Amino acid sequence: MSLKHALLGILHYGPMTGYELKQFFDSSVQHFWNAELSQIYPTLKQMEELGYVDKRVEVQENRPNRKIYEITAGGRAEFARWVREPMPPAALRDPFLIKIFFGSELPIDDMLILLRRQQEEEQKLLAFSEIVLSARIDHAHKEHHDIAGAATFWRLTLEMAIAHRRAYIAWCDAAMHALESMRDESSAAGEASGGE
Amino acid sequence: MSLKHALLGILHYGPMTGYELKQFFDSSVQHFWNAELSQIYPTLKQMEELGYVDKRVEVQENRPNRKIYEITAGGRAEFARWVREPMPPAALRDPFLIKIFFGSELPIDDMLILLRRQQEEEQKLLAFSEIVLSARIDHAHKEHHDIAGAATFWRLTLEMAIAHRRAYIAWCDAAMHALESMRDESSAAGEASGGE
């Protein structure tokens, strides 16, 4: 499970509660990873059992006590081991490509609609990465004046996300062009059934 | 679950057993989807209950009976509905980027090793897509002389996989260059500790 190691990574920046860890996810790595609170809480418990983190409870009134987790030496060691460990590249697992693969079962115009819409969605994600997220990194950069060059690495992950979205968008374009010429060729061949 | 729909898609090409469906996966869509037999068998059972497929049993000696599944009108309708249904773009979910994100916790040279190895793995996958798979599509194209233009769509999915791998490889290059200049800058600044 990479979630354990993502949490350990974040805890390098300082002790945090589960709730704060979730906020960190949402504001920094959501372009390539995500986790729900309902997954984070049990995972933290597990990590405590494994000795990767220490827990300190801050008693509160009117709301659940804050449980602040801090990375241990064991946690740091495990993180360092995991980072260096080789891993197979992430598989491309995209249900949209299933739709394309069986595209010959549908009219070409329907496939073009599909591609156009998917491209628009990708464009939204790209714009989000390019504008919102890069601004966020700049901000973090200035606020903490980039201790240990973390911002460089944050930016690299963003650039991968951006490269991926751009490649997808370009592919949608190429695919639509290919289908358009396919359609035009077949309509030129079967001209008899054409007209209004 | 997209597996149901992937199986329905394949069954458009003709009736098949679970075993044959698995072979189809391995020889055609494995660059963007995969499924184990242990997942396929129960899913086919479910699809039969839903009325998406009909089952015919072919009795065999010395080995389990072949259960041949054929898509029904209901299955075709469900597939057609699903294909046209909008879906959010697949999330980028890449544990390698977690490693990069926390790269400031490691020596830069270790990060360079990591990137180099990952790039090599991506290159292997790219070569596989470019050579083996495209040859496979050409072959399928000639064998069945491309009824209904299926090969065009097969090729499109392959091209997406290739575009993705190329973008990843290019990004690894850029990342390594960025880290190298980062390292060179910091060694130029802290020259006192330099030497041997």
Next chain:
DNA sequence: CATCTCATGTAATCAGTTACATGATTTC
């Protein structure tokens, strides 16, 4: 008066992987 923030969790379900189980036939 409604929604968002803070702060914790559990339970159910879904999707997918790995391990286990069987066993004849063919290929190297």
Next chain:
DNA sequence: GAAATCATGTAACTGATTACATGAGATG
């Protein structure tokens, strides 16, 4: 003699999502 092919499954486990549960205080 070992491994791959054919052909079916079940069971256990992992990882992740969705729904459910609680409830004060702040913001709009």
